Amino acid sequence: MISERSQRTIRPEVRSFEKVPTALYASADEASRAVAEEIAALIRQKQSEGASAVLGLATGSTPKKVYAELIRMHRQEGLSFRNVITFNLDEYYSLGPDALQSYHRFMREQLFDQIDIDPAHCHIPDGTLPIQEVYQFCLQYEQHIRELGGLDFQLLGIGRNGHIGFNEPGSHVNSHTRLMTLDQTTRADAATEFGGLANVPRKAITLGIRAIMQAKRVVLLAWGEHKAAIVQQAVEGPVTESVPASYLQGHTNVAFVLDVSCAASLTRQKTPWLVDAVEWSPQMIKKAVTHLALSLGKPVLKLTNQDYNQHGLSDLLALYGQAYDINITVFNGLQQTITGWPGGKPNADDRNRPERANPARKRVLIFSPHPDDDIISMGGTFQRLVDQGHEVHVAYQTSGNIAVADDEAYRFMEFVADFNRQFGIESEEATAIFTYSRHFLQNKKTSEKDSEFVRRVKGLIRRGEAKATCRFVGIPAEQIHFLDLPFYETGLVQKKPLSETDYRIVAELIETVKPHQIFAAGDLADPHGTHKVCLDAVFEAVNRLNNEPFMQQCWLWLYKGAWDEWDIDLIEMAVPMSPDQVMRKRLGIFKHQSQKDGVVFQGSDSREFWQRAEDRNRTTARLYNQLGLAEYEAMEAFVRWYF
Template structure:
C-alpha cells in the first residue's frame, strides 16, 4: 500500500484520449483521469483486447471477470466494435461475472444474464459455454454449494487474468456491501438500502427491487492478476475520494483495492472532482493562475476558513499553499476585492438582461430588451424544478418564453397513476355515450394490461401513450401557471427515449433534427439547457448532446449570431461557486411560487417512481439546493437572499 503521495508523469500537452494527470497525487491506488467516459472506456477496452490477443498468441485462454451496470457499457461497446471492425476474436475468452440478483430468472428484463448477452455476448464470437454468471434460480438451500463451485470453476481455469469493476455509491464492489470483510468469498448477500434505491429505476419501484444478490467475495476479486475499476459522474466523486485517499476499511469495500499490487482506477473528471489534486491542485503541483483558477482558490479558501472573501489575509493565503498566488498578484486586499466584485457581478434579477442599463458588468446583455427565450427541459418537469424562478421572471419581465420538452417522461409514471387515468377515460366515455369505441378500447386495453402486468414486463404501447399524456398534461399546467400560452410548449418526444425501458437508444440523427427544428422555429436570443455534463448515461446528458450538436450545426444561421446558451443543473447538484456566471435570486414568496409550479406535476409527487437514494421530493431538493446556493454567496460575504438559481454560459 502506498502511504505517501505518489509521483506520476506530468502529461502537459495531453493528446485527445489520454488521461489528465498531475505531478503529485494523494491517491493510494494508481488512477487515470480522463476528460470523459468515452475516452476512458476506449482505453480500458484496448487493454482488455491487447490481453486477449496476447493470450491467443501464447495459445492460452484469457479469463476475464466482468461487471454489469452502466459503467462498463461503453467498454463492451468498444470491444464489440473491435470484434466487428478489427477482427478481435473471443474464441479463447472465458468470463465470470461478479454477481446476480437473487432470486432472478435469466430471461427477466433486469437479469444480468440478459444484460451480458445484450451488451456483449450476443455480438461477439465467445463460445456459449465459456461465459459464467451466478445463477439467480438456485434454491436457497443450494446457494452455498453453488458459490463454492463457482469459485472452484474460476480456479480450474487458473484464476482471473483481469477483473473489471464498477463502484456503488456506498463503496461496494460486486455486491460486497459495506461491512464485507477482506477475506469474504462468493456468497448470498443482503443488499444495502442505498444499493436497492439506486437500482429501483430498473425494477420500477423500490418494492419490486430484490433484497439479495449472489456476489463474488472480496477475496475472489483481489485474487485477480489485474483489477480495473471504472467510475463516471459527480455522484461517484465522494466515494472515489474515500476509496482512493482514505484508509482501508470495510465500510468502503473498494478501499480494499489499496492492498492489490496491480489495481487501477479509471475515472472521468466528474468522478475525480473531489480528489485533492482536483479540489486544490495548487497543493500538489504548480498551477497556472488564470482567472478561473484564482476564483476557485479564493472561494475555496473562504469556505474552508469560514471567512468572507474580503476578510482573507496574506497569512491565510501563505498558510494554505497559495504564496505563489500572492507573489503573482500582490496583496490579499487587491485579490479579495477583484474576486468579490466578480462574484457580485454574477447576481442579477434580470436573467433576460435589464433594459436601458449599462450591461458591461452584467451577466446578460440589455438588448434586445424583449428576447425570445427557449428553455429545453429533458423531462416534462425539469424546467420548473431546476429554473422555475428564472422561468417565471423571464415571463414577468416581458420576454417571449418557449419550452422544448425533449422527452415524454413516460417511464417515470407509476402504474397505478396510469390505471387511474385509463379508468377515468373509459368511465367518462361510457357515462356520456361518447361515440369513439376505438379510442375507448385503447384505454380499456391499457387498463387491463396494467392490472395483469408482472414486474418483469414492459409497458405496452397503449400504456406508454397514457403515461406520456399524463406528463404532457402536467407540463401544460405548469406553463399556464407561469403564464405562457400553451402553444409555446413544444413536445419533441425525442426518439432515443421511446424504448419503454430505462435503457435508451443512442442519440440519433432524428433526435438532433427535432431539436434543430424547434430552435429554427423559435429563433431564440437565449437558450437554456440542462447542463448535467457529469452523467454520461442519463437522459439529461443525451438531451444536452443533442442541443450542443444542433447549435453547432445552426451556428452560422443569421438568427444564431445573437443567441446565448445558458446551462442550468438538475435537481441533485449545483454548479461550483467559482463556475457560476449568472445567479438569479428569489424572494421567499417567489420560492413558494416555484414550489406551487412543481406541484403541478402530481404524478411525480408523493412517491416518485425513480426516487433514487434521495428520499426528498423534487420540490424539497430544489428548494434546499437553491437556499444552499444563496447561503454560499452570503458565506462569502455577499448579500443575503432567500434562494438562488445558478447558470453557466456555454460558448459555441
C-alpha cells in the same frame, strides 16, 4: 497498458494523495476506448501464446461503452473471443436469466450475443438456485477460477457506498463468493431499473473480495459527479471495510479509470494548488479564494495574508502582493454574477452584467429533458423571464412516460371512461382500448414493459401537467413544444442511442424559434442519464447551426437538475428569489401531480422535488452570503456554454 500510462502522467506530489494509480480522461467514451484496448491487447497476447484469457466482467451502465468498443473491434478489426473465458461478478438472487434486470440477460445483450465467444465459456452466478445449494455453488465458482489459473483481468465499477461487485460495506478483505444482503443505498440506486424500490431484490450472489484481489490485473471504472465523493474516499482515504473499494489500495496491479467529473473531489482536481504549481488564471484564483473562504468560514473580504500562507496559497500571494487586492477582485466578480434580470436589463450598462441589455425583448428557448425539469430546476428564472416581457418558448424533449405510476395511469383512464359514459360519447374503439389497457395493468408483472397504449396514456398525463405549469407561468400554447425524441421511447429505462432524427428535431426547433437565449439541463456528470443525452442532442444541434446568422446572437446557459448545483466558482449567473417567488415556484412544481407522493424513481432521496429544489436554491444563496454577499432567500444558478 492503462496502469503504465497512468503512472507516467501522475506526478509524485499527486501520488502523495492518491494511493492507487489513477487515470483521468476527458470523457467516459475516451476512457472506455482505452480500457477496451487494454482488454483486446490481453486477448491477442494470450492468443499468440495459445492460452485462454480469463476475464472478470462487471455489469451496469458503467462498462457498457467498453463492451460496445470490444464489439466494434470484433466486427471491424477481427478481434476474436474464441480463447476468452469470462466470470461475471454477480447476479440478483431469485431473478431468472431472462428477466429484464438479470445480469445474464444484460451480458447477452451487451456483449456475448454480438461476439464469437463460446457460450460454454461464459459464467454468471445462478440467481435461481434453491437457497440450500447456493453455498456449494459459490465454492465451485471460485474453484473453477483457480483451476484456470485465476483471473487475468478483473473489470469493476463502484457503488455510491463504495461496494465492488455486491461486496457491501462491512465486507472483509478475505470474503468469499457468497449470498449477500444488499445495502439500502445499492437497492435505491437500482430502483430505476426495477420500476421502484419495492421491486428491487434484497439479495445477490457476488464474487468475494478475496477472488477480486487475487486477479492479476484490476481496472475500476467510474463516471460522473455522483461517484466523485466515494471515489475520493477509495483513492485517497484509509483502507476500511466501510469502503470496500479501498481494499484495492493493496493490489499490486490496479488502476482507477475516471472521467473528469468523477475526479472532481480528488485533491489534484479540487485543490490543485496543494499538489503542484498552477497557472493562476482568473478562474483558478476564484476557485482557490472561494474554497479558502468557505473552508475557514470567513467572508472573502476578511481573508488575510496569513490565511493565504497557511493554506497552500503562498504562490498566489507572492504573485499579487496582498490578500486585500485579491479579495476585492474575487468579491467583485462574485457580485457581478448576481442579477434579477436573467434576460438582460434594458437600457443598462451591461459591461459587468452576466447578460446583454439588447435586444431588450429576447426570444428564449428553454429545453426541459423531462416535462418538469423546467419548473424544478429554473422555475424562478422561468417566471421572471416571462414577467419581464421576453418571448419564452419551452421544449419538452421527452415524454417522461416511464416515470408515471401504474395506478396513476389507471385512475386517468377510468376518469375518461366515466366521462364518456356520463356524456354519452363512448365509442367501440375507445372502449376496447380502455378494456385492453385496464386488463394489462391489472395483470402486469413486476417491471414488465408497458403496452403502447399505456405508454401513450402516461405520456398524456405528463404532457397535461407540463401544459398546466406553462399556463401557471404565463406561456401561451403556441410557445409550448413537445418533441417526444425517439431515443427515449423504448418503454424501458434503457434507451436507444441518439439518432439523426433526434438531432434534426432539436435543430429544426432552434431554427424556427431563432432564440437569443437557450437554457438547457447541463447535467454533464451523468454520461448515461436522460439529461446528459438530451444535452448531447442540444449540443449537436447548436454545432450544426453555428454558422447561421441568428446563432451569432444566441447565448447558451446551462442549469443543473433537482439534486446538485454548480460549484460556486463556476457560476456565471445567479438569479435571486424572494420568499414569495420561492412559493410561486413551489406552486408551479405542484402542477406535476404524478411526480408527487411516491414517485416511481424516487431513489435514495425521500424528499419531494419541490423540497429538493428549495433546499438546493437556499443552499446556493447561503453560500453567497457566507462569502460576504447580500442575503437572499434562494438563488438559481447558471453557467454559460461557449460554442
